[in-house]
Amino acid sequence: MKIRSLILPVVAALIIGAATTWGAVTVLRPTEAAPTSTEFTTVKVLRGEVGSELSLNTVAEWPPIPVGTNRAEGVVTGITVSSGDEVGQGAALYTVNLRPVIIARGEVPAFRAIEAGVTGPDVAQLQQMLTDLKFYRGAIDGSAASGTIAAIRAWQKSNSLEQTGSISAADLIFVPALPARVSLDTALVYRGATLTGGEAVLSGLPAAPTFSIPVTEAQSTQIPGGIAVNITSPDGGMWTGITGAQERDSESATVTVAILGDNGESVCGDGCGQIPANGQSRFPSRIVTVEKVSGLVIPSAALITGADGSPAVVLETGKRVAVTVLASARGMSVVEGVDEGFLVRIPGKRSGQ
Structure with a gap:
């Protein structure tokens, strides 16, 4: 027992000494030289050829602006204008009880009957319409004198209306500028609809629709401003625009990239009539992120x-x-x-x- 108890400490001392010697060798040994060349x-x-592009959908939309209120009461018996049509002075928009509702240029909305003796800016607006339509040759002075009344009767005759010499507020919708592209609210104005007066039925459309591309945050980083976008039009042609400002929606985590025409021109040029006036239209597009x-x-x-x-x-x-x-x-x-x-x-x- 005494011999065994003496051997164990000696063995332990030898193991510890060996470990210490290995550690010293490992730590003190010089490091190997770095490789002379990188693999x-x-x-x-x-x-x-190098280039890059994204294939996405461009959204085109005519943003409507309310411009006219209906004053006629009765049943809509006909629609004479389609959404997106360009109309000018004296154009008929729709008929109520078979009587046409006419569009005319003017800042003051129709609010009363214009007849003999009435004066005011609304009279001047009517005189301008009658002048443009070749029914009136007198002064545009805002006074419904005999010459204006005669012109009203001539205009009524041309529209197969009773020649009363008086125009009702229900006969006209004055809008700020003409000619203009217009759109009727088809939820209110359709054949058989009943109008009671006061409905905001008429919207004006801008000279050209707006174009934009909805993208993700990641895609937006690949689309700087001023790069080309090639849009396939409804007739199979090609419209070219350039990317503009980006608008971020924090709630939906989407980014809307505006698409602009070159040098201030519209993206769709003379082909804008191919785009429906109501709602949004989508067209396949290629965004050239890196020119080839x-x-x-x-x-x-x-x-x-x-x-x-x-x-x-x-x-x-x-x-x-x-x-x-x-x-x-x-x-x-x-x-x-x-x-x-x-x-x-x-x-x-x-x-x-």
Whole structure:
């Protein structure tokens, strides 16, 4: 028992001493020299094309602006204008009890009958309409004298109406500007509908619809302002716009990118009539995020940056060559400064390792 108790401490001391000696060797041993070259693969510089685009839907919409109120009472017996039609002075919009409701230019809404002896700006507006329609040649003085009454009767005759010489407020809807594209509220004005007067039935449309593209937050970062958008029109043609301001909706986490026409022109040009006046219309579109550029192409991963921030590549031989980057997209770059067919390094394991 005494011999065994003496052996155990000796063995333990030997183990501890060995461990200490290994630790000293491990810590004090000099580190190995770093590899003289970084592992890499190579790729050949070839001619090609680099570009990028997104395929999304463009939304077109005519934003309506209320411009006119109906004063007629009765049943709608006919609709004489379609949504989006351009109308001018004296155009009939719809009929109530077979009597036409006429549009005319003027800031003052129709609010009373215009007949002999009545004066005011609404009379002047009516005189302007009658002048434009070749029924009146007198002064536009806002006074319904005999010449104005005679013109009213002539106008009534041309519309197959009783020649009373008096125009009711129900006969006219004055709007601020004409000619204009207009839209009727089809929920209120349709054949057989009953009107009681006071309905806001008429909206004016802008000269051109608005265009926008709804995108995600991630997509919005790829779409800077001023880049081209090619929109396929309903007839199969092509409209070209450019991206504008972005509007973010925090609740839905969506971004709306405005699409503008070039030099202040409308996106749809003379083809805007193809777009329905009511609601939103969607058209397939391509957003060119990076214009296509042809030249010598290399993977973008082969590019390195010098201390001065200038780009370069490293040839297979290890020689560093400064380059100019003309375009980059989808992991590839078009460069100048290196010859076609050369092999350039890409950091990574050697082929076959």
